[in-house]
Amino acid sequence: MIDLVAQTRQATIDLGALRGPHGLDFKLGKVWFTAEAAKVIGSYDPASGKIDWIMGTGQDRTHMLYVFPDGKRIVTTNVNAATVTIMEKTEGRAGGPPPSGMGSGGPPPGIGPGMGPGMPPGPPPTPPGGDWRLTVIPVGRGSEGFDVSPDGKEAWVANAQDGTVSIIDVAQRKVTATLPANVPGANRLKFTPDGKLVLVTPGSALVIVDAATHQEVKRLATVHGSGGIQMQPDGGRAYVACGRDNFVAVIDLKTLEMVGKIAIASPDGLAWAVQQ
Numbered sequence: 001m002i003d004l005v006a007q008t009r010q011a012t013i014d015l016g017a018l019r020g021p022h023g024l025d026f027k028l029g030k031v032w033f034t035a036e037a038a039k040v041i042g043s044y045d046p047a048s049g050k051i052d053w054i055m056g057t058g059q060d061r062t063h064m065l066y067v068f069p070d071g072k073r074i075v076t077t078n079v080n081a082a083t084v085t086i087m088e089k090t091e092g093r094a095g096g097p098p099p100s101g102m103g104s105g106g107p108p109p110g111i112g113p114g115m116g117p118g119m120p121p122g123p124p125p126t127p128p129g130g131d132w133r134l135t136v137i138p139v140g141r142g143s144e145g146f147d148v149s150p151d152g153k154e155a156w157v158a159n160a161q162d163g164t165v166s167i168i169d170v171a172q173r174k175v176t177a178t179l180p181a182n183v184p185g186a187n188r189l190k191f192t193p194d195g196k197l198v199l200v201t202p203g204s205a206l207v208i209v210d211a212a213t214h215q216e217v218k219r220l221a222t223v224h225g226s227g228g229i230q231m232q233p234d235g236g237r238a239y240v241a242c243g244r245d246n247f248v249a250v251i252d253l254k255t256l257e258m259v260g261k262i263a264i265a266s267p268d269g270l271a272w273a274v275q276q
Helices: none
Strands: 021-027 030-035 040-045 050-056 062-067 073-078 083-089 132-138 143-148 154-159 164-169 174-179 189-191 197-200 206-210 216-220 229-231 237-242 247-252 257-263
Touching (some): 030 062, 154 189, 189 229
Parallel strands (some): 143 189
Antiparallel strands (some): 030 040, 040 050, 073 083, 083 132, 154 164, 189 197
């Protein structure tokens, strides 16, 4: 944890067995994170100083994530599995077949639904943190950087090994298009705040795609990306980490040109902070 005002390191959060932390998102007063080696997503509650929720993906290298504002839907990319997982919180328990041995005839005589030795009558209790429905969606190889459109309807995923971009309809939970975007090595992708453009960073260039037509509108060969992308909240500029060139590129989103550089050694992940 870093104090951004004092610019000093603060506490270190011990994740225990949740090895390989990577993606972060901040929603509902909590820090949501991936743990690649453990194949899980978790949330950390700063108020209690504890990890208060964990959900396994069963997918290799669960990497980046996006948490919807209400906390009831989560999207994550699984790089080595070439998949995307959509997690949706259910009102009760997620549906499924009856336990083995119960069949269509119901529970054994004398045991009602949800009952067993030492169990109260009624349906099984909802687990702490609610139950979740997980949908695993195959995409391209090396699925890593992604973003959800500002209206929450689509997720765009950069497939680094294939050089393509998969477009997922979030409500239908399926791929609706795969763009031959020619972005090999792309590991970050970001929508502009108005949802009209998508910025993708392979190592060789910054590629800008029209979100409606799916056509490339600009390729900036002088911006050697493969690093984080951040949008100025008013939509005026984008900032792209160019690690091998030791600067952050400043992109004017009206002219789609690089208008400045911020010198910094080997930049990679970027975040936007607002002092309140």
